[in-house]
Amino acid sequence: MIVLFHHAQGLTDGVLAFAETLRQAGHTVHTPDSYDGHTFDDIDEGVAFAKETGFQVVADRALAAAEELPTATVYGGFSLGVPPAQQLAQTRDGVRGLLSFHGAIPPGEFGTWPDGLAAQVHAMADDPWFEDFDRAAAKELEGLGADYFLYPGSAHLFADNSLPSYDAGAAALLTERVLEFLARVEPRA
Numbered sequence: 001m002i003v004l005f006h007h008a009q010g011l012t013d014g015v016l017a018f019a020e021t022l023r024q025a026g027h028t029v030h031t032p033d034s035y036d037g038h039t040f041d042d043i044d045e046g047v048a049f050a051k052e053t054g055f056q057v058v059a060d061r062a063l064a065a066a067e068e069l070p071t072a073t074v075y076g077g078f079s080l081g082v083p084p085a086q087q088l089a090q091t092r093d094g095v096r097g098l099l100s101f102h103g104a105i106p107p108g109e110f111g112t113w114p115d116g117l118a119a120q121v122h123a124m125a126d127d128p129w130f131e132d133f134d135r136a137a138a139k140e141l142e143g144l145g146a147d148y149f150l151y152p153g154s155a156h157l158f159a160d161n162s163l164p165s166y167d168a169g170a171a172a173l174l175t176e177r178v179l180e181f182l183a184r185v186e187p188r189a
Contacts, residue, residue, distance in 0.1 A: 002029045002074045002186065003088075005062045005081025007102065007157055008046035010039035014160030015078060018175070025179055027186060032065030034058045034081075043129075043156065050080060059084045072096055074186050079103045079129065079157060090114060097185040098146075099178060102130060102156055104137035107144060118185045119146035122174050124167075126154035149177060 002022055006015045011033040019029040035058070040046035050058050062084035066075070071092045076099030077085030083105055089098035090110040098119040107113040121138045123130040142148040151158065151173065155165040159174050 001070060001072070002027050002076060002099075002182070003066055003069060003085070004029060004031050004099075005075075005077040005085050006031065006034065007078035007160070008040070008043055008050055008080040009157070009160075009163065010035040010046060011037075012039050012160055012162045014157075014162030014166065017161055018159060021175060022178070022182070025182070027182060030065070030069065032062055034061040034065070034084075046080075059087075063088065070094075074099060074182065077101065077103070078160070083109075086110060089117060089119070097181065099181070100138075100141075101159055101174070102127065104130075104134045104141060106133075106137040106140055113141075113144045117145075118181065119144075120177065120181050121146055121148045122159070122177070123150060124153040124155050124158055124170065125150045127156050128154065129156040147177070147181070149174070 004019050019031045022029045066088055071094040074097040075085035075089045079102040082100045082103035086098055086105045087110045089095045100121040102123055104121050121141055138148050151170040153167055155167050157163050157165045158167040159171045
């Protein structure tokens, strides 16, 4: 089972399409909506909504959505969805893996990194949203055994095919790497 948390623009058609790609590969995928149906055409509008709602409220909604699901799960997050995904991956027993798209959190934020936790971090090399904080966190995760992939370009949400920032080539490679990762850590439904 895979739980994918959306980015600041909400549970967009592109996030849903990515989840459907994973389903077509035989995986069970849940896509909780921490924005209660709101989506935004612009990332700054989405960030403003999260700020107004409260970043912790948004994260708590994501965490609550996972409470009733089995722990033998792969958690994934797109940008704003990375913190709850990583928190769950680090704090629940039996987690199979972590997928971090367009963001990374220092593992110390959520305690100790679990021995053997498989993880991937995906970002574009010149993404202005993937700042020094994210880069340092990604390098730290890489030092703990995570795969860290940088793609050429500067787009932030490049794997969401419903947004102008979508990069088909980079997204295809990301998807290929994710499917290989899932084949190792997540048995098909």
